[in-house]
Amino acid sequence: MQFDEVVTTTGAIRDFEDRAVPDSLVYELLDLARFAPSGGNRQGWRVVVVKDGEIRRRLRDLYVEAWAEYMAHVQAGLVPFAPIDGRRWTGPAVDLEEAAKRRYEYPFSDHLDTVPVMLAVFVRLGSLAVLDNGLDRQSIVGGGSIYPFVHNIMLAARSRGLGGVMTTAICRREPQVAALMGMPEEYALASLVALGWPRRIPSRLRRDPVEAFATLDTFDGEAFRA
DSSP: OOHHHHHHHOOBOOOBOSOOOOHHHHHHHHHHHTTSOOGGGOOOEEEEEOOOHHHHHHHHHHHHHHHHHHHHHHHTTOOTTOOOBTTBOOSOSSOHHHHHHOOOOOHHHHTGGGOSEEEEEEEEGGGOOOTTTTSSSOOOGGGGGTHHHHHHHHHHHHHTTOEEEEEOGGGGGHHHHHHHHTOOTTEEEEEEEEEEOBSOOOSSOOOOOGGGTOBSSSTTSOBOOO
């Protein structure tokens, strides 16, 4: 598959055919993804391939709770957990305890335990050069040493005819995931990746044009055009 097709069709896919993905192919995806950049080339990622049915079901239940918190924000017209109060997240904008008790009919979360491939991606915190630590805003730089790796998994999967989604909702339940999966204290949960043979592939993703986000010289400069 040509590069242009891979990057313009690697969207979030949550609906999979009911057929297995060979371990050899999953290994191949990880073998490609490992060439992602990371700060100092420290490669602080750790991937757990989740096959055990009980662990999958418990992760599903945790995900359903976290998804309810997410949806409570969406229904209130908010971006979930966005750092908008003085460029920081200063507390929940909705009642999280009540939100977690609600249930939203959502096939992906409700049947997360049945996805063909489930990958839990962790990162060693001590390997992250977080150069925006100490700034008076939400820190984001550390993600640059883990999410390129995760996206490489998605790109590699698409190039092999697979599809999937990287989701971070379950990170709301990191302590429970840590206890369930034996995560060492020096690690953090970065994402959960679901992969499989997609029932449908988007022909082209909908995204804003370059002129909508690229400018010349200053933030309010002229739109950059070819």
